Amino acid sequence: MPTSPLSSAQAARAAVASRLQGLMKDAGLSGHELAARCGWHKSKSSRIARGKTAPSDADIRAWCTACGSEDQAADIIAASRNAESMYVEWKQIHRDGMRRIHERTVPLYQRTRSFRVYASNVIPGMLQTSGYATGLLKAITNFQGTPDDVADAVQARQARSRVIREGDHRFALLLEETVLYYRVSDDAAMAEQLEYLLTIMGQPNVSLGILPARAQRTVWPLEAFYAFDDKQVAVETLTAEINLTTPGEIRTYLRAFAELSQTAVRGAPARALITKALAALG
Structure with a gap:
């Protein structure tokens, strides 16, 4: 582990x-x-x-x-x-706002062929709708006390996310079921976000797995992490982003991803969990 x-x-x-x-x-x-x-x-x-x-x-x-x-x-x-x-530290990364970090990471996203993402807190950035991203980035900006460029940052995040629809990229994404219920935006934006998940999971280059809250696990919930091919893993904590490039550490996170994958449901069962969360919005 x-x-x-x-x-x-x-x-x-x-x-x-x-x-x-x-x-x-x-x-x-x-x-x-x-x-x-x-x-x-x-x-x-x-x-x-x-x-x-x-x-x-x-x-x-x-x-x-x-x-x-x-x-x-x-x-x-x-x-x-x-x-x-x-x-x-995030405060250092976001010292001039959030737009620039999204723009600076575009080359990394473009050259990555295989994305493996585990999300235990929020919908991964490349899957976020503008409404969901706006609510999330506003909350982060307010919490960190960093410059407010949310509107520009959301546009930059959306531009970076084009990799999920363009080019030769594969996405294996795992979401804890609880992520579907965390309301980081208003109900209308949450509904739009969940509906988008139902749409995007139909793409042939996207594998979206949901880890049911009551499923028996072999790996406990972890901090969110993004694996870019087998070259880098970015781990997100409350205060900082930690980038790992040591082969042994990368292998450990990819092993954790593989074991978490065995707990996840996909296809119709995953759609059912998303639809259930959507219905809970009322």
């Missing part, structure tokens, strides 16, 4: 700190001596070595130079950038 994606991000940061600390020890330097060579406050090198402060590219270059290991800088910078991209 998946380990915490946050722990993976923390481990990546710790690995960078450990490499820098190793260079310092190999050079026979103390933290104070290294800080002096770099022109830093004496506590900075200690914070970096203990993983308390993420080093900038310039910090890593200065550190390696001080240790006589300039040839290590490029490799450690690459590892540090990867570690920092693994865990990015």
